[in-house]
C-alpha cells in the first residue's frame with residue numbers, strides 16, 4: 001500500500017536513511033527533512049504535517065522531547081518512531097505520549113508503507129470526527145451565562161424551537177441578546193435548513209417598508225420595471241425575524257397581522273394573494289403595552305405576536321453572568337486579535353459588578369474588545385452606580401495623558417465602527433490617512 005498526498009516530516013540525523021526516506025515518499029507526497037530537534041520543532045510549528053517519522057536519538061536531544069511538544073503543532077501530526085535501539089519501556093512511553101507506531105531499524109520499506117498508510121487513515125478519521133464535533137455544537141453554546149435566568153432561557157428556547165409555527169415575541173433592552181435568541185430558535189428548529197431573514201424595521205424608511213417587506217409588482221411605482229420579492233417571501237419555509245417591530249407604521253402593522261392570521265399577503269401594487277409559510281419571531285426594546293395605550297401599536301397585532309413572550313433581563317439584573325461573559329469575550333478577542341488577554345482580577349470584577357451596563361451584553365462585549373486591544377482594562381468607575389469597595393489600585397484614579405485618551409478614543413471608535421477605516425475616520429472628523437497614521441503610531445492592528 002503506497003501512501004499519497006500526505007505531508008510528511010522526516011526527522012533523522014543519519015543522511016543515508018534520511019535521504020532514502022525522502023526518495024521513497026517524495027514522488028507522491030510532500031516531504032520535508034530535518035536533522036535535529038530544534039529545526040524540526042520550527043518546522044512543525046509552521047506546517048500542518050500529517051505524519052512525523054521520528055528518529056529517537058538526535059544530535060540535540062531525544063525524539064521524545066519533540067513528541068512532548070506535538071500538541072502545540074497545528075493539527076498534531078501522527079508520529080511514528082524509528083529506532084535502532086529498541087527498548088520495550090521506551091516503546092511503551094512513546095505510545096503513551098501519543099506516537100501511533102514504533103519501527104525497529106532496519107525496516108522494510110513495505111512495512112513502513114503499511115504503518116504510514118494506517119496512520120494517515122487514522123489522522124483523517126480523527127480530523128473528520130473533530131470537524132463533526134465542532135459543527136455539532138449547539139446554537140445554545142453561544143448564549144453565555146450561568147444565572148438561573150439564562151438556564152431557564154435555554155429551556156424555553158429549546159421548547160419553542162421544536163414548535164416551528166409558533167410566533168415568538170422577544171423583548172428586552174438593547175444589547176440583551178434578542179437577536180441571539182432568535183437565531184438559536186431558528187437553528188434548533190426543523191426550519192434550520194432554510195434561512196432566517198432578518199429585517200430591521202427601524203432601519204427601513206416608512207415609505208419603503210411595505211415594499212421591502214412584501215415586495216412589489218411591476219408598475220407599482222414609476223421605477224418598478226420588474227416585480228420584486230420582499231423579505232416575507234424570501235423567508236418562505238424558514239424564519240422571518242422582525243427586529244424593532246415596534247417601529248412599524250400602522251398601515252404595515254395591519255398587513256403583518258393578516259400575514260400572521262392567514263399566512264397570506266399581496267405585493268404592493270398587486271392583487272394576487274400569495275401564501276407563505278414562515279415562522280415569525282419579532283423583537284422589540286419598546287414597551288408595546290404603552291404603545292397600545294397611545295394607539296401607536298395595534299392591540300390585535302400585539303396579541304397575535306405575543307403567543308410566546310421571551311422577556312430578556314438586563315445584564316444588571318443577572319450579575320452572575322457578568323464574570324463568565326467577561327472571561328468568554330476576553331478569550332474570544334484574544335484569539336481573534338492574536339493578542340494576550342489581560343486577566344480580570346478581583347478589583348475589575350468588583351467594578352464590573354458595580355457598573356450598570358446600559359448597553360448590556362453588547363457594551364460588555366465592546367469593553368472586552370477594547371481591553372484586549374489596549375492590553376489593560378479601561379476604567380469602569382466613571383459610570384458605576386454602586387459603591388465600589390476601597391481596594392482600587394491608585395493607577396485607576398490617576399489622570400490620563402491626552403495621548404492615552406486619544407488612543408482609547410480611537411480604539412473605541414474603531415471597534416464601534418467594526419474596524420471600518422472610512423467610517424471611523426468620518427466619525428472622528430479626520431481623514432483616512434491621518435487615521436491610518438494614528439493606528440500605526442498607537443500599535444492598533446487592523
Ligand SMILES: Nc1ncnc2c1ncn2[C@@H]1O[C@H](COP(=O)(O)OP(=O)(O)OP(=O)(O)O)[C@@H](O)[C@H]1O
Nearest residue numbers: 142143144173174175176177178179180285361362
Ligand atoms: N448571553 C449572551 N452570551 C453571549 N453573547 C451575548 C449574549 N447576549 C448578547 N450577546 C452578544 O451581545 C451582542 C448584542 O446582542 P443582540 O444583537 O442579540 O442584542 P439585541 O437585544 O438584539 O440588541 P438590539 O435591541 O440593540 O438589536 C451580540 O454580539 C451578541 O452576540
